[in-house]
Amino acid sequence: MPVLIQDGALVLYGIAGDDFLEGFTSSQVLEVLSGVDQAELLVRVNSPGGFAHEGIAVFNALRLFPGRVTVQVDAAAHSAASVIVMAGDTIRMMPGAMMMVHDPSNVTFGNAEDHRKIAETLDYQADAVAKIYANRTGQSEQDIRALMKAETWMDGPAAVAAGFATVAIEEPHAAQMAAPVFNYASYQRAPDALLDLTRNWLAEGVPMAAAMHASESNERRPDMSDEIEIDPASAPAAPPAAPPADPVSAPPATMEAAAPVVPPPAPSPSTPPVRTDPAPAPDATALTQVRLKAARDERARVEGIFSAVRAARLESSFAEELISAGITIADAHARIIDTIAEQNAAPETINAVPGRVLEDGVDRFRSGVTASLCAKAGLSGGERNEFSSMTLSELARASLSIRGLKPMASGKNDLVKFAFQPVMAGGMHSTSDFGEILADVASKSMMKGFSEADETFRTWTSAGSLPDFKPAKRVGLTAFTTLTEVEEGAEYTHGTIGDQGEPIVLATYGKLFAITRQAIVNDDLSVFTRIPNYMGRAALRTIGDLVYAVLSSNPAMADGTALFHADHGNLAGSGGAPGMASINDGIVAMVRQKDRDKKTVGSNIRPKFILAPWTLRSVVLQVLNSEYDPSKTTRAANTVRGAVEPVFDARLDTASTTAWYLAADQGQQDTVEVAYLDGVETPTLEQQAGWTIDGAEFKVRIDAGVKALAWEGLYKNAGA
Secondary structure (H helix, E strand, C coil): CCCEEEECEEEEEEEECCCCHHEEEEHHHHHHHCCCCCCCEEEEECCCEHHHHHHHHHHHHHHHHCCEEEEEEEEEEEEEEHHCCCCCCEEECCCCEEEECCCCCCCCCCCCHHHHHHHHHHHHHHHHHHHHHHHCCCCHHHHHHHHCCCCEEHHHHHHHEEEEECCCCCCCCCHHHHHCEEEEHHHCCCHHHHHHHHHHHEEEEEEECCCCCCCCHHHCHHHHCCCCCCHHCCCCCCCCCCCCCCCCCCCCCCCCCCCCCCCCCCCCCCCCCCCCCCCCCHHHHHHHHHHHHHHHHHHHHHHHHHHHHHHHCCCCHHHHHHHHHCHHHHHHHHHHHHHHHHHCCCCCCCCCCCCCCCCCCCHHHHHHHHHHHHHHHHCCCCCCCCCCCCCCCHHHHHHHHCCCCCCCCCCCHHHHHHHCCCCCCCCCEEECCCHHHHHHHHHHHHHHHHCCCCCCHHHHEEEEEEECCCCCCECCHCCCCCCCCCCCCCCCCCCCCCCCEEEEEEEEEEEEEEEEHHHHHCCHHHHHCHHHHHHHHHHHHHHHHHHHHHHHHHHHHCCCCCCCCCCCCCCCCCCCCCCCCHHHHHHHHHHHHHCCCCCCCCEEEECEEEEECCHHHHHHHHHHHCCCCCCCCCECCCCCCCCEEECCHHHHHHCCCEEEEEEECCCCCEEEEEEEEEECCCCEEEEEECCCCHHHHHHHHEEEEEECCCCCCCCEEECC
């Protein structure tokens, strides 16, 4: 219902901020006021409230009106509407009119921090509204806040006594008797007198205006539905008017937390009363919770539908249609998806201009659902959107609707099974949209686990690439001797590599997991978030196992000798714990390594890392960080202080709690290489429709090979 000027009065009936629910908005009020050219303005209010910011905006618009403003409360000025009323120079309460003040409320979504932020915002908003009430009434802000927290209801005399109004009219106005009334059962702490009045109105067939965001199913309190049995034919056409009260002899009302009692209309002499005995006292706590939940659920439904329609870039009139239909948010999502699919259906055209489709409705659906699921899983690229409130089963149905498919399903199980089936794309079968979405999220989760896995081998090994699974040879830097002198006029000679290369071959490592129909029906996100995450971590852990197995198993090299051997000059003659002397011996042994032809005096290879089990962590850190030799009682300089970088790994503990190793800089000297197929260092996730299971099967795979390329850059001490 638009804002209207009727008989020179500005009529503010309905919900503040919801014009589609027969209310009004601050924008409409500003538009109307801009065309009003009169010295005095009458504002007629009958509103259950609405959005707090809308009420404040209307209040300020009326305060800035250049003429005198008289606000007349025809029936209701509750919640945000009571803020609007405070703008009047004169505030007139009509007979039977009620005013209610309380704290603002809101519906929040998100984590605990999101709720705390909204709560803080509501406190600020409540304080701002309290200032408006305090300036009008003359009461302190603290007293006003107490009234708001208690949800205080006031009739005309009580509002005047408390300063919220200036005039309380006792003589009923003829036109006012036909005004619609509100269902007070939807409010949190409505007085018992108003609840009795609502019962009588329901019994007498009085038209009920919907309370703020209250659906048809929430218009009655639970305790009313069983109390009133009315024959529609015998109900009077309108409620009889109560006899006018004497304003002189009427007792003054007080501002107690429990609102003043408003007497119900007297029964007609020709019609038996609905009830003569007082109603039994209902369970106040239970009824309050029911009313509060109903109001919050309905507000969440309205706001959720509007949010989804805006995100889909559809007209707001479509949201109004969905809300008026009373459907749930889930059903609204399905209607939105159907509408998008219809809009993206390609019409038949003649001589159409060639074009390029950048993104159609199916693409937007897939990207939107993927983003919403990533947000739930805590993955990068996630965002809350219109799909965030949908369950996996609802998303499965939506994935079919967006394609225009109508599943012949008798329940969730059959529906989800159908959603996993391949769809037709370009005349050919392809994987299902639903399965592709889950695979995309699972792949992101797997990569997150792979990137976050705490593996140490990448610190000191090199990465390589192989084109296929055939055995290959890696030629180390030590295969080349020093350059030879070329006499004047002489020819350059070839260096001989021969069979000195180390063989390396790729292997495939992988595992299967499934996303079943049952998991989707159960809305189990872990099957494509946590499980793939663990798979990603397992892929990297597998490579780490292979790397440290090279050190602990001491495999044979191409020359037939073990990696760590006295003949290779990289094995300590006697074991010893990491100390200044033992580490220095390892450094000397490494720098004195000769090339394979035994022609160079020394290679000057310097170690960069010390690889040790966690058992030796304390010993290693002490010797590397001490200023003086820890083994001496005198202050002898520690010559290996900071000489190498420590790397600890539990796999070394498993092999030996005493053995430790030195490794050269992998960028300057060959040590251990991890080769990947085509250089792809990350695992791959593949999907196929399930055959032995109802759902989809996924395979995590990584192709890698690990090999020690040279012994010169590695050194082992068996320890003590």
